[in-house]
Amino acid sequence: ENKPNVNENSKNKQLEQFREDSKDQFMTTDQGVRVNHTADHLKAGPRGPLLMEDFHFREKMTHFDHESIPERVVHARGSGAHGYFQAYDDSLKEFTKAKFLTEPGTRTPVFVRFSTVVGSRGSADTVRDVRGFATKFYTEEGNYDLVGNNMPPFFIQDANKFADLVHAIKPDPDNEMPQASAAHDTFWDFASLMPESMHMIMWVLSDRAIPRSFRMMDGFGVHTFRLINEAGKACFVKFHWRSLLGSHSLVWDEAQKLAGKDADWLRRDLWEAIEMGDYPEFELSVQIVPEEDEFKFDFDLLDATKIIPEELVPLRPVGKMILNRNPDNFFAETEQVAFHPGNLVPGIDVTNDPLLQGRLFSYIDTQLNRFNSANFGEVPINRPITTTHNHQGAGFMRHTINKGKVNYWPNSLGGGCPMMAPGNMGGYIHHMERVEGHKIRGRSESFNDHYSQATLFWNSITEPERKHIVKAAHFELGKVMSKEIRQRMLGHFNKISPELAQRVSEGIGVEIPKNFEPEKSDNNYVADDASKKIK
Numbered sequence: 442e443n444k445p446n447v448n449e450n451s452k453n454k455q456l457e458q459f460r461e462d463s464k465d466q467f468m469t470t471d472q473g474v475r476v477n478h479t480a481d482h483l484k485a486g487p488r489g490p491l492l493m494e495d496f497h498f499r500e501k502m503t504h505f506d507h508e509s510i511p512e513r514v515v516h517a518r519g520s521g522a523h524g525y526f527q528a529y530d531d532s533l534k535e536f537t538k539a540k541f542l543t544e545p546g547t548r549t550p551v552f553v554r555f556s557t558v559v560g561s562r563g564s565a566d567t568v569r570d571v572r573g574f575a576t577k578f579y580t581e582e583g584n585y586d587l588v589g590n591n592m593p594p595f596f597i598q599d600a601n602k603f604a605d606l607v608h609a610i611k612p613d614p615d616n617e618m619p620q621a622s623a624a625h626d627t628f629w630d631f632a633s634l635m636p637e638s639m640h641m642i643m644w645v646l647s648d649r650a651i652p653r654s655f656r657m658m659d660g661f662g663v664h665t666f667r668l669i670n671e672a673g674k675a676c677f678v679k680f681h682w683r684s685l686l687g688s689h690s691l692v693w694d695e696a697q698k699l700a701g702k703d704a705d706w707l708r709r710d711l712w713e714a715i716e717m718g719d720y721p722e723f724e725l726s727v728q729i730v731p732e733e734d735e736f737k738f739d740f741d742l743l744d745a746t747k748i749i750p751e752e753l754v755p756l757r758p759v760g761k762m763i764l765n766r767n768p769d770n771f772f773a774e775t776e777q778v779a780f781h782p783g784n785l786v787p788g789i790d791v792t793n794d795p796l797l798q799g800r801l802f803s804y805i806d807t808q809l810n811r812f813n814s815a816n817f818g819e820v821p822i823n824r825p826i827t828t829t830h831n832h833q834g835a836g837f838m839r840h841t842i843n844k845g846k847v848n849y850w851p852n853s854l855g856g857g858c859p860m861m862a863p864g865n866m867g868g869y870i871h872h873m874e875r876v877e878g879h880k881i882r883g884r885s886e887s888f889n890d891h892y893s894q895a896t897l898f899w900n901s902i903t904e905p906e907r908k909h910i911v912k913a914a915h916f917e918l919g920k921v922m923s924k925e926i927r928q929r930m931l932g933h934f935n936k937i938s939p940e941l942a943q944r945v946s947e948g949i950g951v952e953i954p955k956n957f958e959p960e961k962s963d964n965n966y967v968a969d970d971a972s973k974k975i976k
């Protein structure tokens with residue numbers, strides 16, 4: 442019987458067996474041999490050289506030498522917390538068979554990691570950046586990861602541009618100097634040539650990019666996903682986390698000063714709040730779109746640079762997450778946790794969003810590099826609370842000791858092999874979406890409107906918020922050496938709002954360009970045109 446008894450403590454209990462309590466214990470080597478002196482290594486005489494036979498020194502030194510793993514290629518700096526999620530009621534049953542979303546009696550353990558995107562592990566917390574908001578739900582049907590951000594759109598529509606985006610925003614390749622220190626040319630060069638990024642650019646220039654606290658920011662799944670109910674019927678869904686403390690930001694001056702005075706501002710705030718019992722709470726909501734309504738909007742649901750305005754599809758509250766325990770060990774938990782948007786449980790599925798499709802490849806690929814092993818799922822923080830059975834084995838740092846000679850399927854030698862034939866177990870079934878088409882490297886024409894939602898954003902905010910955006914643009918673009926890049930950005934701003942362009946132009950020493958045409962090279966292979974031609 443694989444069914445675990447799920448409650449909010451299930452993960453904690455599982456982690457218990459991996460925790461070490463070294464109080465009142467003798468110091469030992471990794472082999473369990475007691476150490477009697479650790480302040481000096483073994484020498485040939487009091488002033489002599491180190492002896493190779495000093496197994497204690499060599500083990501201690503070797504372990505230290507190997508104590509770092511590659512930092513995440515993005516989202517390198519983060520802070521984690523344990524907690525639980527509980528659904529309010531069973532009203533989502535109509536749409537999904539995912540039990541953790543529909544059984545109000547179940548408290549599903551979670552581990553959340555909040556992060557900045559661009560900076561290295563040791564960078565400051567309060568920089569202008571997107572924040573990651575990744576949640577691992579240890580459900581009784583396996584791990585589900587909602588790997589989101591604190592802003593609902595994204596910069597690009599297709600995963601093939603992600604490497605370019607990140608190269609443009611990370612420190613320069615020649616001198617490894619981060620953008621913030623001097624020139625901001627590369628990121629704004631890329632953005633100014635990427636009209637599809639304009640909606641996200643508005644969010645990044647806004648106060649959302651300098652949150653006051655990880656406890657006071659919202660989270661978004663960004664992509665459109667699918668929910669699947671017991672009968673196999675699908676609907677589209679967007680996920681939202683709402684901070685129950687409300688969404689609060691710093692002002693830029695505070696953010697800059699804090700980056701120097703307390704680079705751990707957000708990390709410290711989260712840690713201390715949890716230590717004091719002031720537990721952060723977030724409400725999960727969904728926006729549901731019936732499959733029949735897929736083409737009802739004037740944007741494409743598969744386009745991750747768009748939101749679904751709440752006036753069109755209201756938020757529907759599902760449940761609440763409470764973060765109530767700090768990690769015991771930063772490296773073992775916060776650093777080694779491995780999220781993946783493809784970690785799905787029955788009742789939740791992906792869509793063909795071309796950004797999401799690329800992410801489904803990227804996370805495992807990068808984690809193979811980060812952990813140097815396919816066995817990172819066996820690290821305590823990554824283990825599901827369900828038991829796992831399969832024929833995977835071997836590889837660096839394999840923990841599980843598989844018994845017997847049968848490590849293949851099908852087999853007739855397994856005897857009492859606990860693994861039933863797949864298909865008999867009511868496991869995960871991918872939604873049977875019908876797919877057909879010509880192979881094509883491009884996007885649908887329905888992805889082509891890059892400005893309407895940027896304008897919607899500008900129109901929806903208050904004057905103080907507008908002022909902050911204008912000042913942020915002055916700061917950012919004011920550090921761009923290239924006049925053409927500044928001008929191109931003004932051309933985009935003018936398409937979003939002439940008022941915005943005018944106010945930005947007053948602070949960056951260039952005029953709004955006349956007859957501005959956004960870069961087309963990005964879209965020079967439009968899928969729909971191409972497929973029409975093929976027909």
Ligand code: HEM
Pocket residue numbers: 512513514515516519554555556572573574575588589590595599600601603661662663664745778779780796797799800803804807808811
């Ligand atoms: C982390 C790739 C878009 C949210 C990462 C990592 C990679 C990556 C390689 C490092 C993972 C690790 O080392 O464990 C990509 C690609 C994207 C993309 C290729 C687009 C094609 C997004 C989007 C979101 C997002 C749209 C938000 C919805 C995150 C978060 C993390 C992360 C929150 C940090 C997870 C953690 O705390 O460990 N991404 N990403 N990414 N990504 Fe993405």
